[in-house]
Amino acid sequence: MELIEAIILSVLAASTPLLLAATGELVAERSGVLNLGVEGMMIVGAACGFGGAWLTGSIIVGALCGILAGVLMSLLFAAMALGLAVNQVATGLALTIFGIGLSGLIGAGFVGERITPAPHLYVPFITNIPLIGRILFGEDGFVYLSLALIAAVWWFLYRTRAGLIVRACGDNHVSAHALGYPVLRIRMYAVMFGGACAGLAGAYLPLAYTPFFIPGMTAGRGWIALALTVFASWRPGRLVIGAYLFGAVTILQLHAQGAGIGIPSQFMSSLPYLATVIVLVLLSRARTGGSTAPAALGTVFVPDR
Amino acid sequence: MQLVLEKRAERSRTVALISPLIAIGLTIVTMTILFAVMGKNPILALYVYFIAPLADGYSLQEIAVKATPLVMIAIGLSLCYLANAWNIGAEGQFLMGAVAGSWIAVKTQGTEAGHWVLPAMLLLGAIAGALYALIPAICKVRFGASEILTSLMLVYVADLLLDYLVRGPWRDPQGFNFPTTAEFDPVATVPTLIEAGRLHLGSILALIVVAAGAVLLGKTIKGFEIRVVGAAPRAARFGGFNANQLILLTFAISGALSGLAGIIEVAGPVGHLQPGISPGYGFTAIIVAFLGRLNPVGILIAGLFLALTFIGGEQAQIAMKIPLDVTKVFQGVLLFYVLACDSLILYRFRIISSAPQVARGTH
Numbered sequence: 166m167e168l169i170e171a172i173i174l175s176v177l178a179a180s181t182p183l184l185l186a187a188t189g190e191l192v193a194e195r196s197g198v199l200n201l202g203v204e205g206m207m208i209v210g211a212a213c214g215f216g217g218a219w220l221t222g223s224i225i226v227g228a229l230c231g232i233l234a235g236v237l238m239s240l241l242f243a244a245m246a247l248g249l250a251v252n253q254v255a256t257g258l259a260l261t262i263f264g265i266g267l268s269g270l271i272g273a274g275f276v277g278e279r280i281t282p283a284p285h286l287y288v289p290f291i292t293n294i295p296l297i298g299r300i301l302f303g304e305d306g307f308v309y310l311s312l313a314l315i316a317a318v319w320w321f322l323y324r325t326r327a328g329l330i331v332r333a334c335g336d337n338h339v340s341a342h343a344l345g346y347p348v349l350r351i352r353m354y355a356v357m358f359g360g361a362c363a364g365l366a367g368a369y370l371p372l373a374y375t376p377f378f379i380p381g382m383t384a385g386r387g388w389i390a391l392a393l394t395v396f397a398s399w400r401p402g403r404l405v406i407g408a409y410l411f412g413a414v415t416i417l418q419l420h421a422q423g424a425g426i427g428i429p430s431q432f433m434s435s436l437p438y439l440a441t442v443i444v445l446v447l448l449s450r451a452r453t454g455g456s457t458a459p460a461a462l463g464t465v466f467v468p469d470r
Numbered sequence: 471m472q473l474v475l476e477k478r479a480e481r482s483r484t485v486a487l488i489s490p491l492i493a494i495g496l497t498i499v500t501m502t503i504l505f506a507v508m509g510k511n512p513i514l515a516l517y518v519y520f521i522a523p524l525a526d527g528y529s530l531q532e533i534a535v536k537a538t539p540l541v542m543i544a545i546g547l548s549l550c551y552l553a554n555a556w557n558i559g560a561e562g563q564f565l566m567g568a569v570a571g572s573w574i575a576v577k578t579q580g581t582e583a584g585h586w587v588l589p590a591m592l593l594l595g596a597i598a599g600a601l602y603a604l605i606p607a608i609c610k611v612r613f614g615a616s617e618i619l620t621s622l623m624l625v626y627v628a629d630l631l632l633d634y635l636v637r638g639p640w641r642d643p644q645g646f647n648f649p650t651t652a653e654f655d656p657v658a659t660v661p662t663l664i665e666a667g668r669l670h671l672g673s674i675l676a677l678i679v680v681a682a683g684a685v686l687l688g689k690t691i692k693g694f695e696i697r698v699v700g701a702a703p704r705a706a707r708f709g710g711f712n713a714n715q716l717i718l719l720t721f722a723i724s725g726a727l728s729g730l731a732g733i734i735e736v737a738g739p740v741g742h743l744q745p746g747i748s749p750g751y752g753f754t755a756i757i758v759a760f761l762g763r764l765n766p767v768g769i770l771i772a773g774l775f776l777a778l779t780f781i782g783g784e785q786a787q788i789a790m791k792i793p794l795d796v797t798k799v800f801q802g803v804l805l806f807y808v809l810a811c812d813s814l815i816l817y818r819f820r821i822i823s824s825a826p827q828v829a830r831g832t833h
Contacts, residue, residue: 263802
């Protein structure tokens with residue numbers, strides 16, 4: 166019973182950065198922008214988030230630093246991909262390469278330092294209920310925030326007029342432009358939201374997951390978040406399922422390693438990456454009839470006037 | 471007043487020629503500011519980065535040694551990118567080539583094996599790289615899975631496989647538990663070109679690859695097909711070119727070159743298999759491909775330039791305590807500027823007034 170509780174708790178923690186980053190990318194992609202720089206925005210968010218928390222001693226300041234760093238990185242992307250109409254794939258790669266270097270520079274000052282990780286919720290009596298108590302009422306704030314955020318995104322995209330306009334930009338930017346919507350500005354806001362989420366997702370790692378910063382600590386989570394948007398067919402509900410499934414794969418392979426079954430640890434560690442490839446293949450295969458991706462995803466738009 | 475992009479009627483040839491130079495210039499300006507912010511003397515830092523390595527023979531050789539894998543990988547990547555196939559997993563193909571080639575070296579260690587060993591290693595490295603690159607290509611062509619994500623994911627898998635092998639079955643029994651194979655035998659080592667020097671036969675191979683790339687793209691029908699499929703997919707369909715076949719072909723070539731670069735690196739400058747054999751060659755080669763404007767000769771020059779930044783970065787770390795991450799920042803910034811300047815080949819800026827325009831009567 167204790168082990169199951171521990172596993173579920175660690176699955177939730179491992180899934181949260183994936184869910185946060187994928188939520189942001191989902192909105193950006195729904196507006197028609199493919200930002201491959203999630204990994205870069207996350208790792209800079211991790212470095213700045215840890216730096217902020219370490220200097221001030223406040224987890225909230227750390228989280229805000231991570232968000233701000235992610236937004237600044239995404240503005241760099243927006244200036245290139247939207248402002249200068251540069252190929253989005255190449256720009257995203259540049260953002261990741263740049264981000265990995267930049268995070269190393271920022272983080273060099275506090276490698277090896279530790280902070281007190283983000284506190285977990287505690288409701289008297291309720292949190293002490295066996296099994297479900299700690300799982301439902303004993304998480305850190307980021308876990309609840311990530312779920313609230315994806316719910317808000319669902320409501321925004323499907324229940325508000327602004328969300329409809331964002332989706333219109335993603336499906337047909339020429340029509341949206343002809344109707345008088347400022348396509349590039351809307352996309353910039355969507356990309357900034359993506360950056361904020363990726364920055365927060367990165368900051369989650371040193372603020373709550375492991376209370377210290379190591380270079381390259383995102384370890385491909387940004388890329389897995391990108392794969393999750395495909396997995397989810399760009400739908401918020403499926404994104405939650407996908408994020409928790411991937412979190413579960415990550416944690417179960419760790420527990421399998423710990424249990425000492427006779428498989429080399431490197432093979433278990435490669436499972437999340439192999440699972441991503443297999444899932445992408447199976448899903449892409451399942452929808453050979455027609456793609457569910459936003460129709461204008463990744464295409465350059467230069468308004469003619 | 472508002473700044474807007476406007477499509478040029480024709481590609482600007484002047485901008486096309488000078489855009490990489492503008493990009494390098496802007497990068498150097500940015501780096502100067504960064505050095506100043508870090509409290510380092512910018513002039514001295516730029517000198518250590520870009521001039522000092524050119525001044526002594528050892529560093530010049532080292533630049534060629536570092537440029538060898540970069541150029542080889544980037545030539546393959548340029549074919550992919552021209553065909554609009556996004557192979558970003560060259561790092562994994564590089565590692566797989568290194569692993570597969572090393573298998574022969576490890577198995578023949580200490581035996582009477584003759585001079586067939588090195589050619590066999592190079593061949594197997596190239597084949598392994600090609601096969602590893604074909605996984606995302608086939609997933610793309612057959613199932614429509616994004617080759618960007620699958621090729622990148624396989625980098626992590628290759629990295630872990632190499633780690634397993636050098637910590638497990640292939641570990642040098644006399645290696646004091648370090649995760650490395652034993653030093654390769656002389657027959658399994660890429661010969662150097664200069665007595666007691668670092669420059670090796672691989673650099674010659676890289677030059678041959680550049681020439682072959684130039685011939686393929688400039689003089690053959692396949693090269694023409696690759697360029698048309700990328701630049702004008704509709705025209706290519708009408709022309710009856712098979713885009714899927716070209717994705718498989720460009721991925722296979724690119725993977726083979728990455729794998730070859732991997733085994734050359736292991737059997738040459740490194741001399742044994744160990745983790746961390748690549749300081750991100752597969753990713754830096756993406757920058758090399760774009761900086762070289764996807765042109766073989768351009769890639770050769772760009773490869774030498776980025777190799778210079780690796781050497782300069784190492785020297786700046788020793789001489790001025792500038793962290794190695796500055797080199798990665800430099801490379802990222804450079805790619806940004808290259809892409810931005812390339813945009814000006816197709817577009818130009820125009821300032822328009824934001825006051826309501828007077829409706830024009832005629833069309």
